[in-house]
Amino acid sequence: MSDKKIAISVENLEKTFGDRKVLDDVTLDVCKGEIFVIMGGSGSGKSTLLRMMTGAIKPDAGKIFFEDNDLSGLNAEEHEKIKRRFGMSFQSAALLDFLTVEENVSLPLKEHTKLSQKVISIIAKMKLNLVGLQGFEDYLPSMLSGGMKKRVGLARAIAMDPEVIFYDEPTAGLDPVVCAVVDKLILDLTQKLNLTSVVVTHNMESVFRIADRVAMLYQGRLLEVGTKDEIKNTSNAIVQQFIKGEIDGPISSRED
């Protein structure tokens, strides 16, 4: 890891919602070109951490750097420019339901580039091809299955050729086969397009299928960061219980 360049650096991040401390002194680095998985139970703060990395939520304390840019110190215009270098795949796919599949994928291109409609349409078809969805251009999102929606969301996320993609629960609510398909897609895209991927998930199979490195969040704190083998063989009882999905252990009395 030490010889790799750092894409995103998170330093001493803190966030409180109401009386609840969602993130407490979280520090981690995401290297360029890796698939970095953040895992943790519901309410562990992993989605909040992901949204802070994209700049959607501002931290109460701490800093987030993308390359040399401190995300919390940017003005709206600078922030918008940085956002174009990010792609995000949402848990619910978050496709605009009044637009067709192709229009959804074309949207960022239409809004941010001066390309002609014809070129945009070709790019959108290419991106849909990459996620294996050629022939569905004119479908509305409501006509697609959950897995297909996720893939369209992914095609939209890579439409602007981003450097980093954030995935929020990419396999939640999908059957095991489709899960494997989406995981393979994440691996393929990361390698083919030379992307950095940050994935939030609590699907253990996914974690060990795709991750280069894994971070475990528990009650807002970072418990452990390491390669998947390091995580698998850790002596930390909470991490062990979590990855094995056991009922008895230090997590059993948790309220979330």
Add this chain to the structure above:
Amino acid sequence: MLNNFFENIGNIVIQWMNVFVGFSRLSFETGYWIIMGPIKKKSLNMPSFFEQMVFMGIHSIVIVFFVTFFTGIVLAMQSAPQLAQMGAVFYVAGLVTVSICRELGPVLTSLVIAGKIGAAITAEIGSMKVNEQIEALDTMGINPIRYLVVPKFLALVIMLPCLTIVGDASGILGGYVIGIFNLKINSGLYVQTALKFLELKDIYTGLSKSFVFAMIIALVGAYQGLKTRGGAVGVGKATTTSVVVSFILIILADCFLTGIYFFSDY
């Protein structure tokens, strides 16, 4: 006990301040993108704009017609006996025409549209909010206010005055139908009396009111939509709040504007 009381009052004040600041911010940003959009070469979302104009305008003509037409009829029927006592039934023409153009046309049309379109704006934006679509736009670097709110705002600001003209005309027609067929007023006399009482000012103040009401409906609808939380129940609540708040603000604005138009001269 006393502490609690003050704490509650403080909380309520803070809540209202938050609403005020949030609403002002949305209004400002909407205005900003209407002016700065063309300058920054961020073009208006044209398909959405035209679609909204059809949805808000053309598809609302029937309901606006029914509400104002029958109000015109009721107004004529209600006022006729009193005027008949003074032997001046034909004044129904003036009464109906002026009250429709000044007041009932714009206000009733706007209330109908607040119920129909204001609710639709909130429900649409609200369900987009709870389904992460607003966040998705934001993450793509697309300002949701510019992309979603501005086309709706402009469409309504253009279409509501047009609908008010339809409302005015249907209300006047309602009065005319009763005047001619029920009260047996001569058609020429009816039109003549109506025109004698109606001033141009009645029409343009009515239309300028509807312009303000359109801004209220669009902004309240968008504001409630954008701050929706908590799934389908949240969308339902936000939609109800949107309609109620629009109704209240429309009536308040009507009172205020009528005060300005008709009492500032005297």
